[in-house]
Amino acid sequence: MGNAYFEQINPFDTVQRALRDGSFHGVPHLGIGILYSELVQEGYKPSIAALSKKGTEALERHRGLVLISAIDRGVDDALEIIRANPDLGGRVVIGGQGITPIANRLAGEYPNIAVYSGRADFDVQRLTTDYDNGTLAGLYCNQNKVNLGGYCAHPSLDEQATYRVHPIFNRSLIKPIEMTSGCSQNCEFCPIAGERISKKDMATVIKEIEMMKLRPSDILLFVDHNLFNLNKRELNNLFDYLNSRKIKWAGEGTIAQIADDEQLLEKMGKHCVSFLAGLEDLDANYAGSPAKTRLVDNFDKILQQIRRYKIPISWSMVMGLDTHDEETFLRMAEFIDEHKLNVNLHIIQPRSGSKFQQQLIEEGRMTETDSRARDRCHLVYKPTLMSREKALAGCMWLKQHVGLTAVERWVANAANMGILKSSTLAGIELLADGLSGMRMAKLYSELAKEVTWFEQKYRSRTGVGA
Structure with a gap:
């Protein structure tokens, strides 16, 4: 045609x-x-x-x-x-x-x-x-x-029509797959907050995976916004299948939803090579996500469980929320250092369709509407508890600080979960934060003194480098 x-x-x-x-x-x-x-x-x-x-x-x-x-x-x-x-x-x-x-x-x-x-x-x-x-x-x-649930009839599962055979998908080591759409959480800065959940049945998922003809080096990437949209029975079935096939995989989700289930955590850790978990904000009381509130309140215990079963976690944390001030960046650095966390740091962005963006528009606080500025390096609205310059400098300093302490985390992870998982986490952290921190330093060279202020404050309160 x-x-x-x-x-x-x-x-x-x-x-x-x-x-x-x-x-x-x-x-x-x-x-x-x-x-x-x-x-x-x-x-x-x-x-x-x-x-x-x-x-x-x-x-x-x-x-x-x-x-x-x-x-x-x-x-x-x-x-x-x-x-x-x-x-x-x-x-x-x-x-x-x-x-x-x-x-x-x-x-x-x-x-x-x-x-x-x-x-x-x-x-x-x-x-x-x-x-x-x-x-x-x-x-x-x-x-x-x-x-x-109707994907068993989708053309992508037809050997004659599937996109899996296209060279751009076939040659990649990353093999994307979706098990669920929507999200069980309701975070105000997310455009899919509270979106209705839909799920594929396990037979369809297995057929998709079999069609990929996975190589030993391939990684199955679950693109679900929250893998824990699946209930515990469904997760058990999924992890049992992945482990029986020794399939390396990655995904993301609110891990506090299963933190009380040691059997699931053990199965999850077997062949997971990277998992992005939403920690987001150390101060927040998540009205829309009780699981994230529970994670913050019980973090030490949950982290101990995760490390016991060698689950390689990158923790998603956001910077620049309305509840944040200069002190927030210093506390985040202390928290990351204390727990030796691999992190994925985000300058909070008012994404289209989110409650957060609507609030900023109504309050007249948006400073940039071009979508290209909603990246890891720009702040597109006016914060409430600090100046824009202070917020940018704090973000820049925290990204640079994380980069400087990366080796220490790599060593700790290697001892706990092995070279492969440790190196994967380190690579993701470098891509997510280390290089964007360098880019910010070029974009905002005039904020060098503000960045130094954060470093001096941190050394003063922790004794590091004193």
């Missing part, structure tokens, strides 16, 4: 692009693969490209159907492509996690293109039909709620 062209929008500078491709081994977002399979079933021959000079040049030459996927930070890059290519009208669909919260507005501003809100699973045929009829424009959304 024709050709289709995917453009995946990930706004990174040259260094960040290299890091992203390195850490995920060049694998595209899983949603692109899902739609790829549906297009193949419709008779299309899709191409996949990332945002780059080569990718945009290919887009300019392409004359068929175009699908553009944009994460939150990629929205403005995607819109630049739309504005620079007015001939895309009638043959382009723009969608993705970053587009959905603003889909209604974009459909009004760009009436000659199709704007998709939400997930497009099982809905590609409608798009291709409208494209063939010359009516591909306006706002689209899936008429059916996400139902991963």
